[in-house]
Amino acid sequence: MSRRAVSANGRSGPGRSPNGRQGIPEATIARLPVYLRVLYAFAEQDIPTVSSEELAAAAGVNSAKLRKDLSHLGSYGTRGVGYDVEYLVYQVSRELGLTQDWPVVIVGAGNLGRALANYGGFASRGFRIAAVLDSAPEVVGTQIAGHAVLDVDQMEQVVARHRVSIGVIATPAGTAQAVCDRLVATGVTSILNFAPVVLNVPGGVDVRKVDLSIELQILAFHAQRRSVVRVPQDAQAVGR
Amino acid sequence: MSRRAVSANGRSGPGRSPNGRQGIPEATIARLPVYLRVLYAFAEQDIPTVSSEELAAAAGVNSAKLRKDLSHLGSYGTRGVGYDVEYLVYQVSRELGLTQDWPVVIVGAGNLGRALANYGGFASRGFRIAAVLDSAPEVVGTQIAGHAVLDVDQMEQVVARHRVSIGVIATPAGTAQAVCDRLVATGVTSILNFAPVVLNVPGGVDVRKVDLSIELQILAFHAQRRSVVRVPQDAQAVGR
DNA sequence: CCGACTTTGTGCAAACGTTCACAAGAGCGT
DNA sequence: ACGCTCTTGTGAACGTTTGCACAAAGTCGG
Numbered sequence: 194m195s196r197r198a199v200s201a202n203g204r205s206g207p208g209r210s211p212n213g214r215q216g217i218p219e220a221t222i223a224r225l226p227v228y229l230r231v232l233y234a235f236a237e238q239d240i241p242t243v244s245s246e247e248l249a250a251a252a253g254v255n256s257a258k259l260r261k262d263l264s265h266l267g268s269y270g271t272r273g274v275g276y277d278v279e280y281l282v283y284q285v286s287r288e289l290g291l292t293q294d295w296p297v298v299i300v301g302a303g304n305l306g307r308a309l310a311n312y313g314g315f316a317s318r319g320f321r322i323a324a325v326l327d328s329a330p331e332v333v334g335t336q337i338a339g340h341a342v343l344d345v346d347q348m349e350q351v352v353a354r355h356r357v358s359i360g361v362i363a364t365p366a367g368t369a370q371a372v373c374d375r376l377v378a379t380g381v382t383s384i385l386n387f388a389p390v391v392l393n394v395p396g397g398v399d400v401r402k403v404d405l406s407i408e409l410q411i412l413a414f415h416a417q418r419r420s421v422v423r424v425p426q427d428a429q430a431v432g433r
Numbered sequence: 434m435s436r437r438a439v440s441a442n443g444r445s446g447p448g449r450s451p452n453g454r455q456g457i458p459e460a461t462i463a464r465l466p467v468y469l470r471v472l473y474a475f476a477e478q479d480i481p482t483v484s485s486e487e488l489a490a491a492a493g494v495n496s497a498k499l500r501k502d503l504s505h506l507g508s509y510g511t512r513g514v515g516y517d518v519e520y521l522v523y524q525v526s527r528e529l530g531l532t533q534d535w536p537v538v539i540v541g542a543g544n545l546g547r548a549l550a551n552y553g554g555f556a557s558r559g560f561r562i563a564a565v566l567d568s569a570p571e572v573v574g575t576q577i578a579g580h581a582v583l584d585v586d587q588m589e590q591v592v593a594r595h596r597v598s599i600g601v602i603a604t605p606a607g608t609a610q611a612v613c614d615r616l617v618a619t620g621v622t623s624i625l626n627f628a629p630v631v632l633n634v635p636g637g638v639d640v641r642k643v644d645l646s647i648e649l650q651i652l653a654f655h656a657q658r659r660s661v662v663r664v665p666q667d668a669q670a671v672g673r
Numbered sequence: 674c675c676g677a678c679t680t681t682g683t684g685c686a687a688a689c690g691t692t693c694a695c696a697a698g699a700g701c702g703t
Numbered sequence: 704a705c706g707c708t709c710t711t712g713t714g715a716a717c718g719t720t721t722g723c724a725c726a727a728a729g730t731c732g733g
Contacts, residue, residue, distance in 0.1 A: 220690060226650040230629060244710065253631040257692055257713095264712055272711045273699045289650050290657025297649070304551045308544035314629050314646035319653070358656055359649070382659065383652040385645075389470060389554050391493040399655045401648050406554035408641050409537070409599070410466040410529050412623040413559070415639045416598055417530030419622065460720060484680065497683095497722055504682055512681045513729040 217288070221262045225285055227252050228259070229318075232282045244275035291319040296355040298381070300372050301363035302327035302335070302342045305387055309363055310338040323355035328368075345372075352379040359383045366390045373400075457528070461502045465525055467492050468499070469558075472522045484515035531559040536595040538621070540612050541603035542567035542575070542582045545627055549603055550578040563595035568608075585612075592619040599623045606630045613640075 231251040235243055245263075249256035263269060263276070266288050270276045286292055297315075299306050302325050309315060310325055325337050328345045335342050343351065351357065360376040362369050362384060369388035376384060377398055386392055386402045394400055471491040475483055485503075489496035503509065503516070506528050510516045526532055537560050539546050549555060550565055565577050568585045575582050583591065591597065600616040602609050602624060609628035616624060617638055626632050626642045634640055 218690075222651055222654050223647070225654075226644070226647040227631070229650075231631070245712095246710085251631065255692065257694090258690090260710090260712065261691085268712070270711050271699065272697075273701090273709045275710070288654070290653040291650065293657070295649075295653050295656070304544070304548035308548045309645060311544045312645055314644075315649070318646060318650060320646075320649055359652055361649075383656045385648055385652060391467070391471070391491065397659075399652060399659075401652055403643060403645065403648055404466070404554075405549065405552055405643065406558060406560075407463070407466040408625055408643055409535075409555070409560055409601075410469075410531065410558060411462055412599055412625060412639060412641055413530045413535050414462055414465075414528070416535070416623045417533070419637075419639075458719075485682095486680085495722065497724090498720090500680090500682065501721085508682070510681050511729065512727075513679045513731090515680070 217265045221265055222289075224252070224254065224258075224262055225289055227254075228262070229282065229285045229289070229291075232278055232285065235278045236282060240278060242271075242275045242277055245270070248276065286319075293319065295320050295359055296323040296357045297321065297359045297361060298323050298348070298351055298355075298357045298376075299325045299361045299363060300327075300345065300348070300376070301365075301387075302329075302332045302337055303363065303365075306361075306363040307337055309361060309387075310340060320359075323357050324351040326351070348375060349379050352376075352381060357381060359385070361385045361387070362392075363387045457505045461505055462529075464492070464494065464498075464502055465529055467494075468502070469522065469525045469529070469531075472518055472525065475518045476522060480518060482511075482515045482517055485510070488516065526559075533559065535560045535599055536563040536597045537561065537599045537601060538563050538588070538591055538595075538597045538616075539565045539601045539603060540567075540585065540588070540616070541605075541627075542569075542572045542577055543603065543605075546601075546603035547577050549601060549627075550580060560599075563597050564591040566591070588615060589619050592616075592621060597621060599625070601625045601627070602632075603627045 228248065231248060232243075234251070235248075245256045245260045249259040252259065260270075263281075266284055269281055269284050283292075297320050299309055299322060302310075306325060306327070310322060316322065322338070322340055324347070325340050325342050326345045326348055327333055327342050333342050333344045358381060360373075360381040360383070362372055362376075364372055366388045369386065369390050370392060373384060373386070373392045373394065377394060382397065383399045384392065384394070384401070386400060387404075389404055389406060392400050392402075468488065471488060472483075474491070475488075485496045485500045489499040492499065500510075503521075506524055509521055509524050523532075537555075539549055539562060542550075542565050546565060546567070550562060556562065562578070562580055564587070565580050565582050566585045566588055567573055567582050573582050573584045592600075598621060600613075600621040600623070602612055602616075604612055606628045609626065609630050610632060613624060613626070613632045613634065617634060622637065623639045624632065624634070624641070626640060627644075629644055629646060632640050632642075
């Protein structure tokens with residue numbers, strides 16, 4: 194009867210628990226991939242070092258926050274100079290676990306699954322698509338981003354053969370929980386869920402969700418508030 | 434020289450500022466769409482009332498948190514009974530601004546843009562696709578989810594004609610900032626960005642980002658930590 | 674009408690996250 | 704060697720978010 198709490202941000206499993214070993218804050222971890230992306234951009238321009246100020250500006254965060262974030266990984270900067278771009282790329286990559294290869298299985302070869310399989314940033318950071326699965330007979334056998342779509346019944350074989358530990362659910366909402374259960378049963382312990390449902394998983398399984406519609410609704414809230422607040426001040430925009 | 438700070442979660446503009454009027458916490462707003470989705474599920478099963486406990490379980494949150502969240506909207510529950518599902522659906526929808534229609538323009542008709550246009554949850558909550566735009570001549574004119582793809586040069590006309598205030602960027606990273614600037618110039622004040630770049634916007638414009646690769650990297654971090662922590666305890670899984 | 678029971682709404686404290694501000698270090702020119 | 708300048712790393716203050724625990728307020732059976 195281990196903890197099974199599903200937190201509000203769509204995560205469950207490790208992280209919120211008694212901080213494992215050294216304990217990097219969850220908020221920091223969520224920003225590291227952004228820093229990494231910006232660092233790659235600096236590296237491509239052959240810029241050898243960056244200050245926390247420059248890096249923070251490019252990443253869209255406060256520089257003090259960036260420094261504190263990086264300080265959780267270690268003291269990798271040089272005072273008076275800044276951070277060595279290449280070195281920092283390596284350190285952040287290592288911390289995120291991107292120096293190893295992560296085979297990923299994508300379930301659902303609809304529009305979204307296809308978009309994911311074709312997404313460049315997917316493959317470029319150590320993630321490798323082990324297989325794309327679907328249940329519809331008319332889709333199975335077609336080619337997506339260089340992968341033949343396999344029947345979902347081959348999930349067990351694919352997961353075992355490629356030692357897959359990350360699964361991506363890009364199915365309709367109705368089948369997401371069943372797919373999730375099956376993924377977990379085959380030994381997948383990290384799940385990225387694009388279906389608009391709250392997944393129920395046993396302890397030890399890490400779930401993250403991405404919900405397109407939720408983001409839009411949050412935007413709508415702010416947009417509405419803006420217009421509500423503005424009207425009494427300047428009541429011309431709506432009227433005409 | 435208004436504030437232009439871009440916060441780490443990809444938002445900028447209103448919200449973090451001196452709490453507008455009544456001030457619903459940002460964390461609460463991010464959960465309201467989840468509650469709304471769960472409430473719709475209850476409504477479809479003709480369940481008239483729910484307790485905070487049931488609703489919280491279905492939404493994957495603590496019941497105290499749910500009650501506090503809802504209390505920010507008003508006192509819409511009945512002690513000893515719970516919440517009227519239909520009434521609460523209305524109140525949450527109203528608070529999120531979903532009782533009005535939100536025309537949305539999608540820029541980028543690649544795999545992702547197509548997935549978005551076809552996404553059901555998109556249209557179902559008051560969001561209406563005003564147009565899908567692209568710059569590639571071989572895509573312009575094709576049909577996506579019942580919409581003819583228009584040339585990106587028609588952006589100004591489309592935005593003005595449909596009074597669009599929400600723009601979705603589903604272009605490659607390289608063109609995202611230019612598209613964003615153009616959207617802002619035409620009067621769009623809310624932007625949902627799927628391109629893996631940090632967008633620079635003037636104050637008063639609200640940006641949210643969704644980055645598929647970032648979510649995967651966060652999963653990888655936890656997966657790595659799990660395996661690192663587990664090995665000293667039980668060193669069989671990796672070895673064989 | 675009353676007492677038992679259920680469930681909401683919220684005061685409070687602890688945990689978590691952000692930002693300021695500055696001491697400690699590192700480089701550089703003289 | 705020394706002082707000037709620059710930038711990191713972090714202590715401390717502040718704000719936000721979470722979760723407990725319980726009083727207030729309602730329902731229901733008798």
